[in-house]
Amino acid sequence: MNKKNWLQIPAFRSRNYRLFFAGQGISLIGTWMTQLATVWLVYELTNSPLMLGIVGFTSQIPSFFLAPFGGVFVDRFSRYRTLIGTQMLSMIQSLALAILTFTGMIQIWHIIALSLFQGFVSALDAPARQAFVPELVECREDLANAIAVNSTMINGARLIGPAVGGLLISTIGITYCFLIDGLSYIAVIAGLLAMKVKPWKLSAIDGNPWQQVKEGFVYAFSFPPIRAILLLSTLVSLMGLQNTILVPIFAETILKGGAETLGFLMAASGLGALSGGIYLATRRTIVGIGQLIAIAPAILGVGLIAFSASRFLPLSLFTMLFVGLGTILQIAASNTFLQTIVEENKRGRLMSLYTMSFLGIIPIGNLLGGALANRIGAPNTLIIDGIACIIGSIFFHRELPALKKLVMPIYEQKGIVIVKNVS
Template sequence: MKTQATEKKPRIPAFRSRNYRLFFLGQGISLIGSWMTQLATIWLVYHLTNSPVMLGIVGFTSQIPSFFLAPFGGVFVDRFSRHRTLIGTQILAMIQSLTLAVLALTGVIQIWHIIALSLLQGFINAVDAPARQAFVPELIERRDDLANAIAINSTMFNGARLIGPAIGGLLIAQVGAAYCFLIDGVSYIAVIAALLAMNIKSNKYQVSNANPIQKVKEGFNYAFGFPPIRAILILSALVSFLGMQYTIIVPIFAEKILQGGADTLGFLMAASGVGALSGGIYLATRGTVIGLGRLIAFGPTILGCGLIAFSLSRFLPLSLFSLFFVGLGTILQIASGNTVLQTIVDDDKRGRVMSLYTMSFLGTIPFGNLLAGFLANHIGATNTLIIDGIACILGSIFFVRKLPALRRSIRPIYEQKGILTSSGKA
């Protein structure tokens, strides 16, 4: 019989856990549908209105609930079953996508339908996103496999980001956007079935009579009172606010600047997905969280340079090459920051901290989308992305200057957990 010391470590440690394998399979299928819907939505909005401002407004409504409600979603996640919460949010998301599909297939869809349904999806995400982030540690049987699981999540997300837009662009060009919505709605069956098939231990969640606002305040004080968490949240907010604006105005580049169509849009989105997938695979193959601080620091620089190059390109292959680095830089910062947060946060505050992470990552995107629409309308899409790229590079420089002090703050936590020896670097 093999002992634990002689047992061969698998190439993907997180897959030792059955529940995580189910989660990976279900989410992987569903996320492909979600990316198809995102592409189809911005394409449909642009062709219904031909307005950059309206692109920004739809992007704003789909994400703004995450900014205001995610902290309360985190309180909910810390008190109730994350497993059951996710089953509920996935069912609601499926209904939302199928409703969008029916409206589009019958030809009655109007811009206000898209705005209303995007807002509904935003409310769902305000609870779903922190629940999903906080649920991952419950799926992993060995704590040492957690960092690998988080990296695999990023790979899964960005693999879908590659496949979804590529399929979506071809579908839109051949049969229309409605079928992207329909496939997305059906794809939720996979993740719901996977969640129902899991064997989840009954966890005792914290029961408190404290006012929810007080619990939110407690989470804020904990997160922003600890410099490493605060710095990661602020940098993630900057990357999401400015660095992700390209996702909402890329139809302008596809059609007006590069003289393409829906398939061109799909290729552009897929190119950023290839970069993000490459970064996710790299993170998944790393055996330790040590050294992630450097990736968090330099990711925005890679992103910023990619945005500037893409904004100036008038040649499709160069645009695709530039977006590869946009995706790579984004995932290095976001996924590395997520991994570090998950390894340093207290378990009883995990839901609230991850809700703040959701707020910084997803919650700031709507403001960025709104700003992108107005800037693109007044100073042009090219100038908008140049400004975004410069801001990301400046944010990277600021974080690099803070990195030595942040490492000193994290070191005691990593030493206590056995992640770091006295000679290692965080």
């Protein structure tokens, strides 16, 4: 795509966003390679579904407890400098995994400890990254497109990373996945350093951190549309995303494959997510996004149930398309909605609560999924997960008309819509 075509995408009119997109795009491919390599390494070392759940738990549980305070930090300090710091720490974590694996010293406790370290970094990185996007776009009307393009970038990496990772694991070994991921952070840091960022202005926020956290919770949960989005996100993260730590069991035990099979399954999910991201990136308005948020968990739920029943690789790949599609529609559409209506001085705190409802709940779901799979098997676990997602979709859809009426004045105030019909 030449420069002229790139600039036809609204978000790419902003130089800083183009730099951010390029650096993150390279790094996220490495991140997904590492995620695939980590779950495969854990399963090789332990052959335990429960241990997969424990590693998933330790990598993300800090987001549950620390994300609200990360949001307070992000509202008070430079998001730009924060991201440079978190990217450097993430690079150290990946290179440490590479060194331990290369020397043959790697043990399960190393993986748990480094996963916990990355979890602490992510608790600050995730809200900072979400809140930094509005600073990257020069025109306010490009924000929704920037968020959607972000989702496309993330899921493009989800498509490429696992597929490349599966091939690397089967040909030259797990170590190189960790090494490439560690080196890929150089692209992110270089992109950040090349940006021309306005000097950070300290927000006028009263009260100590505890009071600010409380204010964020009150702001989010006293407004029914935000509360409904966060609760639905919590349900999807708790139940719908358990598949990410159970896929190795399907790849090796049920489908009788190896690392390549795992890579293809993850890539199929990434392809579905990429399709959803492209659709969201091409939308010109936020109108109708409520319907997308309502239907997305149902798509995910149906995909999970169909995947759990499949014993044929091509069919499993097809069902994973819907798993990826439903996941990205729910995550990206919810993110776009929240970023659009939030008050600027509470952006970091609201996005930290969204991070908490999304990344912070995933570890609990991982632990629950690993324990259930140990007891009743991975296929039955995903059937339960799928049913839970479909029920959540039904409940949210029933509440949607009342939520629309509350959101309408905000859309009109911001000049997003001038008509009465809005989702």
